[in-house]
Amino acid sequence: MAVDLTVNGATRAVRSPGDVPLLYVLRDELGLTGAKYGCGSGHCGSCTVLLDGLAVRACVIPVDAVGGREVTTLEGLRATDGGPHALHGAFLAEQAGQCAYCIPGMIMTAAGLLGENPAPGDRDIRLALDGNLCRCGSHNRILRAVRRAAAEMAT
Amino acid sequence: MSAAAPALDRRGLLRAGGWLALAFTLRGAAPAAAQDGKPRLPGSLAANRDLDAWIRIGADGSVTLLTGKVELGQGILTALAQLCADELDVDLARLRIVSGDTALSPNEGVTAGSFSMSNGGTAVRLAAAEVRSILLDMAAERLGVPRGRLTVSDGTVTDPDTGRTTTYWELLGDRRIEREATAAVPPKPAAERRLIGRPVPRLDLPAKLAGEPGAFLHDLRPEGMVHGRVVRPPSYGASLVEVDAGPALALPGVLKVVRDGSFLAVIAEGEWTAIKAAEVLSAAARWEERDTLPTDAGAHDWLLAAPARVIPIKDDKRPDGAAAGRRFEATYRRPYQMHASVGPSVALGEMGADGKLTVHTHSQSVFETAAAIAGMLGQPPESVRCVHVAGSGCYGHNGADDAAADAALLARALPGRPVRVQWSREDEHAWEPYGAAMVIKVAAELDDRGDVRDWTYDLWSTPHGTRPGGKPGNLLPARHLASPHAVPEPQNGGPPNYAADRNAIAAYAFPGQRVATHFVTDMPVRVSSHRGLGAYANVFAIECFMDELAVAAGSDPLEYRLRQMKDERARAVMVRAAERFGWSAYDRQPGRGRGIAYARYKNVAAYCAVCVEAEVERGSGAIRVTRAVVAADAGEAVNPDGLANQLEGGLIQSLSWSLMEGVRFDRRRILSRDWADYPILTFSEVPPVEVAIVDRPGQPFLGAGEASQGPTAAALANAVFDACGARVRDLPLERGRVVQALES
Numbered sequence: 001m002a003v004d005l006t007v008n009g010a011t012r013a014v015r016s017p018g019d020v021p022l023l024y025v026l027r028d029e030l031g032l033t034g035a036k037y038g039c040g041s042g043h044c045g046s047c048t049v050l051l052d053g054l055a056v057r058a059c060v061i062p063v064d065a066v067g068g069r070e071v072t073t074l075e076g077l078r079a080t081d082g083g084p085h086a087l088h089g090a091f092l093a094e095q096a097g098q099c100a101y102c103i104p105g106m107i108m109t110a111a112g113l114l115g116e117n118p119a120p121g122d123r124d125i126r127l128a129l130d131g132n133l134c135r136c137g138s139h140n141r142i143l144r145a146v147r148r149a150a151a152e153m154a155t
Numbered sequence: 156m157s158a159a160a161p162a163l164d165r166r167g168l169l170r171a172g173g174w175l176a177l178a179f180t181l182r183g184a185a186p187a188a189a190q191d192g193k194p195r196l197p198g199s200l201a202a203n204r205d206l207d208a209w210i211r212i213g214a215d216g217s218v219t220l221l222t223g224k225v226e227l228g229q230g231i232l233t234a235l236a237q238l239c240a241d242e243l244d245v246d247l248a249r250l251r252i253v254s255g256d257t258a259l260s261p262n263e264g265v266t267a268g269s270f271s272m273s274n275g276g277t278a279v280r281l282a283a284a285e286v287r288s289i290l291l292d293m294a295a296e297r298l299g300v301p302r303g304r305l306t307v308s309d310g311t312v313t314d315p316d317t318g319r320t321t322t323y324w325e326l327l328g329d330r331r332i333e334r335e336a337t338a339a340v341p342p343k344p345a346a347e348r349r350l351i352g353r354p355v356p357r358l359d360l361p362a363k364l365a366g367e368p369g370a371f372l373h374d375l376r377p378e379g380m381v382h383g384r385v386v387r388p389p390s391y392g393a394s395l396v397e398v399d400a401g402p403a404l405a406l407p408g409v410l411k412v413v414r415d416g417s418f419l420a421v422i423a424e425g426e427w428t429a430i431k432a433a434e435v436l437s438a439a440a441r442w443e444e445r446d447t448l449p450t451d452a453g454a455h456d457w458l459l460a461a462p463a464r465v466i467p468i469k470d471d472k473r474p475d476g477a478a479a480g481r482r483f484e485a486t487y488r489r490p491y492q493m494h495a496s497v498g499p500s501v502a503l504g505e506m507g508a509d510g511k512l513t514v515h516t517h518s519q520s521v522f523e524t525a526a527a528i529a530g531m532l533g534q535p536p537e538s539v540r541c542v543h544v545a546g547s548g549c550y551g552h553n554g555a556d557d558a559a560a561d562a563a564l565l566a567r568a569l570p571g572r573p574v575r576v577q578w579s580r581e582d583e584h585a586w587e588p589y590g591a592a593m594v595i596k597v598a599a600e601l602d603d604r605g606d607v608r609d610w611t612y613d614l615w616s617t618p619h620g621t622r623p624g625g626k627p628g629n630l631l632p633a634r635h636l637a638s639p640h641a642v643p644e645p646q647n648g649g650p651p652n653y654a655a656d657r658n659a660i661a662a663y664a665f666p667g668q669r670v671a672t673h674f675v676t677d678m679p680v681r682v683s684s685h686r687g688l689g690a691y692a693n694v695f696a697i698e699c700f701m702d703e704l705a706v707a708a709g710s711d712p713l714e715y716r717l718r719q720m721k722d723e724r725a726r727a728v729m730v731r732a733a734e735r736f737g738w739s740a741y742d743r744q745p746g747r748g749r750g751i752a753y754a755r756y757k758n759v760a761a762y763c764a765v766c767v768e769a770e771v772e773r774g775s776g777a778i779r780v781t782r783a784v785v786a787a788d789a790g791e792a793v794n795p796d797g798l799a800n801q802l803e804g805g806l807i808q809s810l811s812w813s814l815m816e817g818v819r820f821d822r823r824r825i826l827s828r829d830w831a832d833y834p835i836l837t838f839s840e841v842p843p844v845e846v847a848i849v850d851r852p853g854q855p856f857l858g859a860g861e862a863s864q865g866p867t868a869a870a871l872a873n874a875v876f877d878a879c880g881a882r883v884r885d886l887p888l889e890r891g892r893v894v895q896a897l898e899s
Contacts, residue, residue: 016427024427033374034366036547038497039580043830046497074366091364095356095796098804099228099548100363101371101498107364126838133830135497136228136548137807138800139841 003064007032008076018064023047025063026073034074034104038133045132046101048108049073055112055128074104077111079153087111090149091142098136106132110146120150196338198277199223203261204335206289209282210239211331216324218245218310223263224275225255225519226359228548229860230797231271233358235279237793241350242283242342244307245323247358255521255543265520265622267552267684268652269760269858276793276856285340286332293326345852352852354796359545372517372544373501373577380503381410382426383565383576384433385632386419387586390824391681392445395419403436412436413568416637420561422569426577446822448679454592455488458615463673466647469660473609473667480608483707484598485700488885489692490817491589491680493827495835498547499583500554504562506570512539514566516559517546520622524556524630527623528563531633531640539563550808550860552683554578554587556623557631564632584833585825586631589818590685591617591655595696605708606719609667612697616655617675618645619688631681647674648688652757658690658865661697662758663719680820686808687861690756694865695813695872695886698752702873703882712873713738713751722755724788727849728764729753732786735847736766746770747781748877752869756862761789762849763862765806768842769874771881776893778875780810780842783867788849789859799846802863806844809867811836815887 003014007030016025021040026032026049035058038046042057049058050072077085087107090096097103106129113120113128120128125146134142195201203209203223211219220239226232232252240247253259255266263275287307294312295302298319306313310323345352362370369375388395400412403421408428413420421436423429449457503515512534518524521541529539546555561576578586593616600609627633627640634640648654656672685691705715713733720726733739733751741749748771753764766784771777785802792798815834819826827833868886876882881896 101547129838137804
């Protein structure tokens with residue numbers, strides 16, 4: 001049974017059965033591979049997307065639970081004026097990443113945080129990202145990137 | 156590549172102008188060592204002597220750098236591109252990079268061991284300098300002016316006096332440079348460098364950060380792709396008794412169930428279908444299991460009791476026979492630890508109608524993995540091509556090669572369709588080869604001043620290297636086939652790099668030092684190359700014990716090390732780390748302390764010192780790392796930001812290993828099967844890290860990717876002791892162990 005999904009501002013008719021996690025619909029049916037598979041159980045944050053602006057784990061949300069809510073993936077992440085989101089430039093400026101597999105999830109989690117709290121403190125950022133795992137040890141660069149993006153968005 | 160293009164051979168060049176003879180006489184290469192009658196060339200040039208194995212220039216103005224090294228997240232391709240573009244005098248943007256393609260790249264073996272800059276970087280730099288020199292000679296001939304007058308910018312050669320120009324691609328046309336390297340053209344002097352030594356941003360990051368398709372192997376979606384899932388046995392010793400494939404085959408979209416002995420897999424049109432079908436297949440499978448493991452708690456006792464080959468690696472007798480002084484001894488232990496990549500392994504295999512197999516893989520050893528796969532399939536080696544595409548990192552031998560072998564088996568079962576095999580989180584946690592558990596017993600005898608006179612060091616370890624190496628038995632699925640490939644007899648690495656005994660020889664100036672490796676070849680738990688191999692535990696043991704001895708001698712731990720270390724570069728990184736940390740003016744508080752540790756990786760690569768500050772809650776034993784400093788000398792730094800990223804990342808990864816990581820298993824099964832069972836360090840636990848680089852322009856590259864892990868573990872344990880008096884000698888430094896040490 002087809003479900004209509006709103007993804008990155010466009011309505012997409014989806015053929016996958018309703019119990020398929022959103023992650024597989026995005027990656028395999030819609031060709032949006034920004035969100036990554038990491039654990040399938042919501043433990044690592046690699047698959048993070050925004051649902052009506054809130055950061056969620058796409059690997060544990062069945063597609064039929066998404067309903068009419070707006071899904072935003074890394075590919076569709078934009079500033080409120082439609083321009084590039086400050087997080088993209090900030091992560092590059094800080095060279096935040098090594099293998100970078102976890103970074104799309106980091107950026108989306110940070111986008112959710114900045115949407116709720118435009119001026120987060122260090123503790124807020126660490127708490128928001130605490131469920132996102134990085135194996136290469138790029139944590140401090142990621143923290144700096146989020147702080148940089150927040151500062152840029154405030155100006 | 157332009158295989159059919161006319162060759163730019165020596166005779167042709169001589170015909171073209173005769174400059175080559177001159178060039179040859181001007182460059183007198185000093186052969187380092189004879190090999191097959193030819194001088195041995197530096198780094199990876201030794202095995203790949205042709206210049207056009209490294210650099211090709213197209214008539215369209217493209218410049219291609221070919222490398223056998225692969226990007227793991229360490230930034231190697233950016234550093235190699237800097238070397239190539241700078242020495243060749245072309246823009247970075249003009250460069251195309253072919254990396255880790257067994258059909259195209261020079262065979263540089265494995266991307267591991269912190270060798271990529273010293274071997275790969277050296278080769279690229281010398282090859283680029285030599286190609287530039289050849290092209291300048293050609294340009295001088297073409298323009299009819301003295302070579303020394305010419306300038307080059309982005310491949311365009313200009314004679315400033317006449318304003319006449321030519322380009323590399325005009326000079327070569329469709330020809331290739333068919334010449335062997337001589338390694339005799341010196342790299343540019345420092346003042347002329349544009350890119351080397353600068354923090355050039357990573358070339359691969361923009362695509363990865365933007366989520367572009369193709370930036371990761373996990374995201375490739377070729378036309379006609381299908382999804383494979385392997386149903387792994389429940390334990391190492393399990394064999395498949397029977398399975399009913401019917402229910403899985405009945406699911407819509409399922410194409411095939413593959414069974415070969417205890418290798419069981421399913422192929423389906425959609426990924427979610429493959430996942431569900433694998434669950435159904437797993438439920439329909441009956442396995443016979445056996446107890447084959449020592450349990451995690453019993454692993455070290457097992458290791459000490461197992462049959463071992465004793466390999467003395469150092470036996471320096473103290474020259475003077477003075478009477479025995481104060482004697483100290485201690486035992487240190489390391490558990491099995493995971494690579495634990497955030498993205499489970501993946502591979503994409505396709506079998507052509509001609510029987511030729513292509514596997515896209517994030518293996519660190521594409522050449523040897525291709526050979527191992529060919530052996531597993533019983534195919535000629537040349538019929539298997541491996542192509543590296545970036546995956547999720549960890550810096551070690553994780554499941555990548557096994558997934559490649561899975562994809563090969565499934566591609567053979569379904570020719571003509573690209574088959575993608577994605578491991579699950581549980582597959583990766585339970586089946587990747589782990590870093591080996593180790594036991595280290597060290598004893599020292601001190602002189603009147605408290606300095607070490609005699610040092611005795613014994614280590615027990617299973618192997619650290621079971622990478623494919625061209626042998627099918629090192630590939631996980633090959634062991635499960637109906638005609639299984641046996642696990643090859645593992646080897647320990649010898650000098651100078653070693654493996655289990657990497658960094659087991661202390662580099663201090665001890666008058667007497669004896670070191671022996673007790674090498675256990677039995678591997679009840681699957682093991683292979685974990686970042687740093689044995690260096691992590693050996694440096695932990697040596698540098699913790701040095702701290703204990705410093706305390707016994709009543710000396711400051713930094714001063715104690717400095718006075719027994721003769722290598723000036725070693726002393727320099729220790730002093731630099733201590734200065735940045737504020738060692739001498741440190742304000743110790745109750746429950747808060749500092750630790751220092753040092754090692755030169757492999758005793759031949761980068762010098763590295765680490766200072767850590769930690770707070771310990773005495774009641775619970777909880778450790779909080781509040782800050783860390785790492786100082787390193789990696790020779791000439793090609794990309795200081797990339798180097799800093801490696802050093803800091805290595806430090807944080809080691810904090811994670813050292814604070815909380817150890818694989819759990821009972822007699823039968825691995826119990827650490829997801830992130831809840833095997834947690835790693837998170838943002839709330841990561842301290843701020845300062846990196847100080849001691850740059851040595853003009854000095855050889857010293858690999859740094861594995862420099863900081865060992866020193867970090869020891870500096871942490873030493874900081875915990877300094878904070879609360881608990882000497883914890885077992886990794887990881889879990890709360891219970893801190894409390895136990897406080898009570899003893």
